[in-house]
Amino acid sequence: MEAVNREFLQKNLDQTFDFSSIYSLLEERNHWLQEKEGDLRITISEKV
Structure with a gap:
């Protein structure tokens, strides 16, 4: 998972x-x- 995150971040730095x-x-x-x-998600709740 760490490698996946690193790869993603490198594309978006x-x-x-x-x-x-x-x-x-x-x-x-x-x-x-x-x-x-597969279906791994981060969800964020926005504060109003």
């Missing part, structure tokens, strides 16, 4: 992070992991 981009990146990561590893 050039992005500028703010809350919406982190949320989008995690959504993309979830989709990417589903293809790569």
Whole structure:
């Protein structure tokens, strides 16, 4: 799993992070992991 995360992060290191981009990146990561590893998800609850 660590290798999967490292590979994913290396593909996305050039992005500028703010809350919406982190949320989008995690959504993309979830989709990417589903293809790569099956249904492993990180869920985020947004505080209003």
